[in-house]
Amino acid sequence: MGNALNNTNLGGFPKEYNPRIHGAYQADRFYGTPDKPFSSLKVNEVFQWLNRRDMSLTGIARFYSRKLYSHQRRYHLSAGSKGVGFVHFALFFSFLGFIRAYKHDRHLDDGKYH
Amino acid sequence: VAQLYGITRLSVGQARCNTTSVQATGSKGEAPLWNEEDGWVVLDPPSDTAVVERLAKQEDWSNVHYLTRPDLSQQEKQWFKEAYKSPYKLYPPEKFLLKRGGNVVVEYVRVPVGTTRRQMIEKSFEAPEDEKDIAPFDLKKQWAWANKVLFGPQRDMKNYPSYVDPGTVPRPEIVHKFVPRSLFDAMVPYSGVTGFYVLSVGGVFALVGKGVIVSTYALSYFFYFGIAWAFTKLPPVRRFLDNRVPQLTNRLNEMYYVGPIQQKKDHISACIAAAQQTKDMIQQLPKLYDVQIENVDLQLENNYRDRLKQAFTEVKSRLDCQVALAATKAELEKDYMIDWITNQVVQNITPDLEKKNIQSCLAQLQTLSKSAKI
Numbered sequence A: 001m002g003n004a005l006n007n008t009n010l011g012g013f014p015k016e017y018n019p020r021i022h023g024a025y026q027a028d029r030f031y032g033t034p035d036k037p038f039s040s041l042k043v044n045e046v047f048q049w050l051n052r053r054d055m056s057l058t059g060i061a062r063f064y065s066r067k068l069y070s071h072q073r074r075y076h077l078s079a080g081s082k083g084v085g086f087v088h089f090a091l092f093f094s095f096l097g098f099i100r101a102y103k104h105d106r107h108l109d110d111g112k113y114h
Numbered sequence B: 001v002a003q004l005y006g007i008t009r010l011s012v013g014q015a016r017c018n019t020t021s022v023q024a025t026g027s028k029g030e031a032p033l034w035n036e037e038d039g040w041v042v043l044d045p046p047s048d049t050a051v052v053e054r055l056a057k058q059e060d061w062s063n064v065h066y067l068t069r070p071d072l073s074q075q076e077k078q079w080f081k082e083a084y085k086s087p088y089k090l091y092p093p094e095k096f097l098l099k100r101g102g103n104v105v106v107e108y109v110r111v112p113v114g115t116t117r118r119q120m121i122e123k124s125f126e127a128p129e130d131e132k133d134i135a136p137f138d139l140k141k142q143w144a145w146a147n148k149v150l151f152g153p154q155r156d157m158k159n160y161p162s163y164v165d166p167g168t169v170p171r172p173e174i175v176h177k178f179v180p181r182s183l184f185d186a187m188v189p190y191s192g193v194t195g196f197y198v199l200s201v202g203g204v205f206a207l208v209g210k211g212v213i214v215s216t217y218a219l220s221y222f223f224y225f226g227i228a229w230a231f232t233k234l235p236p237v238r239r240f241l242d243n244r245v246p247q248l249t250n251r252l253n254e255m256y257y258v259g260p261i262q263q264k265k266d267h268i269s270a271c272i273a274a275a276q277q278t279k280d281m282i283q284q285l286p287k288l289y290d291v292q293i294e295n296v297d298l299q300l301e302n303n304y305r306d307r308l309k310q311a312f313t314e315v316k317s318r319l320d321c322q323v324a325l326a327a328t329k330a331e332l333e334k335d336y337m338i339d340w341i342t343n344q345v346v347q348n349i350t351p352d353l354e355k356k357n358i359q360s361c362l363a364q365l366q367t368l369s370k371s372a373k374i
Helices: A043-054 A058-076 A083-101 B048-056 B073-084 B115-125 B139-150 B181-191 B196-211 B219-232 B236-347 B353-373
Strands: none
Touching: A058 A083, B181 B196, B219 B236
């Protein structure tokens, strides 16, 4: 059963990363094959684009981590940031709290005299 | 674990030997024992003594088994064996071993004649002799290796430029304290300048109307903050606030920050002035001492003069007494003598002598009365 771990990459750099080509590792960059950005896609290309993406658990985790690092680099570590990163963080988790509490007051939706 | 990622040998005892990037050739000198691209590879201990000596000269002890090390003493071989066999014991570093003659640290380096200053400085940055074989770490080699890897010929500088310190990059533009300007400007060609505001506010109202955001008794309190914020944006309120808020903040600042600091500064300058005054007073103290000494001298002089006067008066009184005594004695003698003489004379006055004296006096008077002009 230990043989399943032979070709895995737990806690290591992505397979496509090569320091001789890419230089020092930066967590907020994507080191795979360059693809079109999402904002420049047409509607009929969206599904093809998503199929090309790595939708495994590690891929999603890498995407999330990249977004966190890039947001941190842009809004938190920059000069004169003044707490904007914290505000975004709080807003994001407020939204998650809203989602979590969505069902809390649904009994009031059908109120006739609201 | 029989098969581990990146290791080609399987034995546990051999897996405990570390390898470094050493150009290790085979004992016959044909094929290399280790290729760099294989990564972490465990080698068998070499049986050739020539290889052992070569590796010993390179001061790379990692590929050399302890049984083939001729430079170690018996005790050190025993220590190494124990450390090798036990997973917990550590071979003591050389600097902690007790040596004959005492553990003496010598801080000089033998250099040949003609060594330049640069060479001496570079030598000073090397690790000391007793640590070179324990952990062969060369900073210059590490940097050279990193430079070769990260900035070699394959490096794609166009798409992956070198690292930029995020602290040197300014923050992206932000509108209303948390909205990035890029999002704001991206909406302008689609929904105009007020697009973001219409979407956010209208979206909130739409969701409330549809029932996604439930309108409870507490929802109105959320809108009060927005109304207050919009109220502060009105020009008269803005003008008033721009005048009043700095006034109050400056008052607080003066009370709690500037005031105490100024008090401390004033106190310090007062202390300095007092100290300077004390110093000046100390400078003038010798004059005071002279005055005090003069005062004492005057008192002593006064006492001296009093005693002198006292002595003089006493002496004078004694002498006056003597004088008075002598005078009294002389007067007594004089009076006694006069009295005695007169008494003797009077005693010796006979009546006929007295008669003759009176007759002579009368005769003289008669003669005088004749010559007198009355």
